[in-house]
Amino acid sequence: xxxxxxxxxxxxxxxxxxxxxxxxxxxxxxxxxxxxxxxxxxxxxxxxxxxxxxxxxxxxxxxxxxxxxxxxxxxxxxxxxxxxxxxxxxxxxxxxxxxxxxxxxxxxxxxxxxxxxxxxxxxxxxxxxxxxxxxxxxxxxxxxxxxxxxxxxxxxxxxxxxxxxxxxxxxxxxxxxxxxxxxxxxxxxxxxxxxxxxxxxxxxxxxxxxxxxxxxxxxxxxxxxxxxxxxxxxxxxxxxxxxxxxxxxxxxxxxxxxxxxxxxxxxxxxxxxxxxxxxxxxxxxxxxxxxxxxxxxxxxxxxxxxxxx
Numbered sequence: 001x002x003x004x005x006x007x008x009x010x011x012x013x014x015x016x017x018x019x020x021x022x023x024x025x026x027x028x029x030x031x032x033x034x035x036x037x038x039x040x041x042x043x044x045x046x047x048x049x050x051x052x053x054x055x056x057x058x059x060x061x062x063x064x065x066x067x068x069x070x071x072x073x074x075x076x077x078x079x080x081x082x083x084x085x086x087x088x089x090x091x092x093x094x095x096x097x098x099x100x101x102x103x104x105x106x107x108x109x110x111x112x113x114x115x116x117x118x119x120x121x122x123x124x125x126x127x128x129x130x131x132x133x134x135x136x137x138x139x140x141x142x143x144x145x146x147x148x149x150x151x152x153x154x155x156x157x158x159x160x161x162x163x164x165x166x167x168x169x170x171x172x173x174x175x176x177x178x179x180x181x182x183x184x185x186x187x188x189x190x191x192x193x194x195x196x197x198x199x200x201x202x203x204x205x206x207x208x209x210x211x212x213x214x215x216x217x218x219x220x221x222x223x224x225x226x227x228x229x230x231x232x233x234x235x236x237x238x239x240x241x242x243x244x245x246x247x248x249x250x251x252x253x254x255x256x257x258x259x260x261x262x263x264x265x266x267x268x269x270x271x272x273x274x275x276x277x278x279x280x281x282x283x284x285x286x287x288x289x290x291x292x293x294x295x296x297x298x299x300x301x302x303x304x305x306x307x308x309x
Contacts, residue, residue, distance in 0.1 A: 032266070033266055034060070035264045038056075038260065038282055038291050038293040039256050039259060039293075041292075042286075052072075053067055053070040055285045055286060056263060058263065068265055070261070070263055076113075076172045078117070079117055079118075079119070079173055079174070080119070083159065083176065084122050085153060086148060087124045087151055087152055087184070089149075089180055093180065093242050094147065097209060100246045100247050101178065101250070102144065104254070105140050106137060117134055118135075119131055119162075122147055123155065124152060124153065125151035127157050130143035130144075153179070154186045155182065155183040155193075156189060158177075159177070163202050166200045175205070177205070180210065183222060194229060202233060203233050205235040205237075206226040206235070206238065207253075209242060209246060210241070232295045235256075263282070276298045277297070279295065
């Protein structure tokens with residue numbers, strides 16, 4: 001190569017370096033879809049289902065994102081993992097729980113999207129899958145008839161394992177826990193259960209049945225853990241007494257699931273961070289309205305090729 005060509009190449013490299021130095025830093029666009037299920041309530045606590053995409057704003061680690069997927073009253077099929085606590089301490093309230101669960105199953109399978117399904121899991125010292133994901137009411141009710149109260153409470157293990165099953169399925173993912181309190185024997189800790197829920201794009205609803213309102217004999221630490229898991233995934237926490245109050249809690253879950261919004265975005269211009277967890281904030285442009293949705297996701301698990309399916 002002649003001296004002229006070498007000089008020209010050197011000059012070109014120097015010019016490119018100067019140009020690169022002048023350009024502002026850019027951040028990589030993540031190609032994974034982050035899906036968010038959300039419910040909105042007005043100041044009176046009534047569910048709101050008629051909002052538009054322009055009524056919402058999403059922030060990922062503080063950076064506003066463009067909403068690319070939006071479905072109002074989404075009809076994406078539901079996959080519900082119903083986790084029923086069968087530890088020894090639940091024997092007293094089991095009859096009431098089974099009656100309310102049976103009513104819930106009948107409503108779920110008798111209306112809504114024909115693709116909605118439910119899988120029944122029991123958990124005590126171990127976690128047992130009693131039914132596959134199905135819409136067959138008889139199959140689910142036969143599974144309910146196999147519940148036996150014994151042993152400890154592997155709550156976090158149940159959430160972790162059920163979330164793994166949900167991750168393989170299309171549509172919306174919900175974990176519904178029916179328990180009387182906290183965890184006693186899980187191998188997986190709270191943090192792993194939370195990460196599994198986020199990785200599965202799953203919303204957690206917790207129904208904690210307590211025979212008395214006083215704190216004596218209750219597992220307050222366990223209740224606080226379920227409140228956190230429910231809130232951080234966009235679900236709800238209920239503490240009904242057996243009977244009509246328990247039936248109403250299940251009915252409220254159904255109403256929530258029938259009035260969900262589905263939103264999605266591809267993370268863009270999010271500054272790099274040493275933390276795997278991305279904090280996500282969903283806002284609604286309605287005065288004194290509240291919105292419930294997931295509070296974040298773990299990098300590497302934001303979404304997949306379902307793209308809202």
